[in-house]
Amino acid sequence: MGQHYLNTLFSPKSVAVIGASDRAEAVGAIVFKNMLESGFKGALYPVNPTHKKVQGKKAYASIEDINKPVDLAVICTRADTVPDIIEACGKHGVRAAVVLSAGFSEVGVQGAAIERTMLANAKTYGVRIIGPNCLGIMRTNIGLNSTFFKGNVKTGNLALVSQSGALCTAILDWAPGNDIGFSSVISMGTSADVDFGEILDYLASDPQTESILIYVEGIHKARGFMSALRAAARSKPVFVVKVGRHAAGSKAVMSHTGALVGSDDVFDAAVRRAGVVRVMSIGELFSAAKALASRHHYSGNRLAIITNGGGPGVMAIDHAVDLGVNVASLSEQTVEQLNKVLPATWSHNNPVDIIGDATPERYRDAVTICMDDPGVDGALVILTPQAMTNPLEVAQTLIEIASHVKKPLLTCWMGDLQISAGRAAFAQARVPTFSTPESAVEAFSYITDFYRNQQLLAQTPEPLSHRDEPDLEGARMLIETALSERRKVLSEMESKALLAAFHIPVASTVIARSPGEALLLAQQLGFPVAMKINSPDITHKSDAGGVKLNLGNASAVRAAYNDIIAAVKKNRPNAHIDGIAIQPMVVKPNGRELMVGVTSDPVFGPVITFGAGGITVEVLGDRAVALPPLNRFLVRELIAETRVSKLLGAFRHMPPVQMEALENLLLRVSEMVCELPWLKEMDINPLIVDEHGALAADARVMVDFAPISSDRYSHMAIYPYPSHLVANWQLPDGTDITIRPIRPEDAELTQEFVRALSDEAKYFRFMNTMHELSQSMLVRFTQIDYDREMALMAVTEVDGKEIEIGVCRYAINPDGESCEFALVVSDKWQHKAIGHKLMAGLIDAARDKGLKIMEGEVLASNHNMLKLVGTLGFIATTSEEDPAIKHVSRPL
Secondary structure, eight states, X not given: OOOOTTHHHHSOSEEEEETOOSOTTSHHHHHHHHHHHTTOSSEEEEEOTTOSEETTEEOBSSGGGGOSOOSEEEEOSOGGGHHHHHHHHHHHTOOEEEEOOOOSGGGOHHHHHHHHHHHHHHHHXXXXXXXXXXXXXXXXXXXXXXXXXXXXXXXEEEEEEESOHHHHHHHHHHTGGGTOOEEEEEEOTTOSSSOHHHHHXXXXXXXXXXXXXXXXXXXXXXXXXXXXXXXXXXXXXEEEEEOOOSHHHHHHHHXXXXXXXXXXXXXXXXXXXXXXXXXXXXXXXXXXXXXXXXXXXXXOOEEEEXXXXXXXXXXXXXXXXXXTOEEOOOOHHHHHHHHHHSOTTSOSSSSEEOOTTOOHXXXXXXXXXXXXXXXXXXXXXXXXXXXXXXXXXXXXXXXXXXXXXXXXXXXXXXXXXXXXXXXXXXXXXXXXXXXXXXXXXXXXXXXHHHHHHHHHHTOOOOSSOSSSOOOHHHHHHHHHHHHHTTOOXXXXXXXXXXXXXXXXXXXXXXXXXSHHHHHHHHHHHOSSEEEEEXXXXXXXXXXXXXXXXXXXXXXXHHHHHHHHHHHHHHHOTTOOOOOEEEEEOOOOTTOEEEEEEEEXXXXXXXXXXXXXXXXXXXXXXXXXXXXXXXXXXXXXXXXXXXXXXXXXXXXXXXXXXXXXXXXXXXXHHHHHHHHOTTEEEEEEEEEEEETTEEEEOOEEXXXXXXXXXXXTTTTOSSOOOOGGGOEEEEOTTSOEEEEEEXXXXXXXXXXXHXXXXXXXXXXXXXXXXXXXXXXXXXXXXHSOOTTTEEEEEEEEEETTEEEEEEEEEEEEOTTSSEEEEEEEEOGGGTTSSHHHHHHHHHHHHHHHTTOOEEXXXXXXXXXXXXXXXXXXXXXXXXXXXXXXXXXXXXXX
């Protein structure tokens, strides 16, 4: 692999500061001073047309006067000068710029026009821009500090990416006193060009960065953001702080960055699904990073607390309960072992109070015994400085324990002067330590959140289930008919027909347009019946007087018809009335009323909601949110997040509901969202679920025109598993082969495949002869983002076991129009046209994605591969950099 395309931005060998100055408080003066004092390891050029020297260094009137290559330009001049400066930089060969200046789209129409000109010039010359209106960037390992922050930054392994420059300065000012260091600091500003997604891509593969901290105000491109977030979270912990959690904050963000914020619970669902931990404050951000830096193995969220003071232990327990952290129940065997080593007055429970005179040995015994308990997933050890304690010796004892236990071990040394040496020892050994029990418990909760969210990240649901195929054609025709009639709200009959097309059970409904017709239809359906107004303009039918229930005879039906019409005309005089819907009363004595919905978030697109149903749904606010597509694992997570889930099991006299029916219905709703981009809103309320199944008693659907796109899932933030690329094939000898996109669960299959390759095959594919894939490579190869890459594998069965016999993949290049491919076939299965079949499928997938060129690098000695790609229309040329490599490419 070559260098990342943002390498000149983050690892420049030469930097020009345009607008560098001697005026003490000028931004250009502070930036240039920072560059000098941070010990930048490359060439540094101040650019100022009115000075011969700046801060003792020779100055240049313009970028053209430098007459040497410049990798990065840092621009500190007025906004109206920036477009011409970018053009001059482009002509000089500069490929990256950081624009600190304000006065662009964030200030109005005139600024937006300047920004458009700047971006047009940048695109013409291939210049990538961070900003504008940003603090700048830092790369501590090369001494790059192109910010106007006044202060020192310690080198570390955390990368900070922020949309707010002011928040960056606050964090940087706070960090040294808390022993926090950074590998990179990137202030995004308004993200006019380089966005979050591209920065995350770079940091995901950056060896200097172990964890990524993000401050988000708004998102411009949801698909790119989610795609990059998921890719980064697969390789290292990512933490997000997002503002705009409430409506007032969202308005402030809108005016600040011009980016859409979207619903906060939708953002929450998105980052969880991306395998990311969300925190609510800056302090929590660093607590979470500190906790995960120890990289202990996680297995659950049952916490044991060991303390030499009862009060702090109780404080920790209280906060654990508040955060949903399970307080571990100690086994009888653990209690017996503790009885042998602790004073008789110990607490005999969790928290384990080992009494104020606890020695290092007592701490060691208690912690070791608790960590050995299979019912304990991690431990928090608290020390308060008392006359008999030695904080440093206890710390050294715990450091020794932490070095060989697999479970998370967190510490809280309370106080200041007496415990400072112990805290310093923990920091040196990278054992997470905190000053209060509450912050330590929060950190443990982030560890559990991280690993739980990593499970969500690994889910790759298909858009359609393997059960009965839905009637997609019928559903699309129904929607197109409504839109052709300029209607966006489907009638109850149409809404239920749409659900039925996806095999969702619905209550049968008919429409009456007169009292006599209502009477006739009610008799046919059988009493008792329910009657509801049928109007595209009325969502809350009860509020309009448009619902009558449990109508048991003919006269009641006739009277109800007239009463409903009269009430609706009075309460909603402008509503269009299209008769009255009649359906049998759904009599389910054990039924629970639920609600399943679909809504369109302005940032993340369609989302699925689940919660308590009935007329109190908005008052109770019991809803959980998930981004589609869903599978059974994700559906169960969604249900479990609600309060109403506790009523779905056996409850008083009621038997448990049929959970499989509820899960299947949610999976069907996920299918609807994936396959119907016109679907904007949907309410199934009430959804009645009991021990016999689930039934949609009422439904309302809103549709709208969908953007025309070659990407069938362009409306979704997360790309579903591309099941339409699965193909079955048979070799001439009758061997059945399946070609399908790779899945995360194929990790073991892939590892066995690579192990079985000959040294020559490994060398041809990876250009080295490694024995097997590292864990990070295995994750990288099997947990892919189908929106930005594709991997097709050929599998067959041998002795009843599925084996991988070949794989090909492409990754889309930063230009968005070309992709790079790779192919390898098992030695035993070569010369059977498997490689040709795989590549043909890959070429088709790339073409369907809208890509224009496929290219790759092949060793000149790999004659079989060169011959194969030649038959597929690739043209081979010798690499200018290395004659041993052939560059092959073909148009799509």
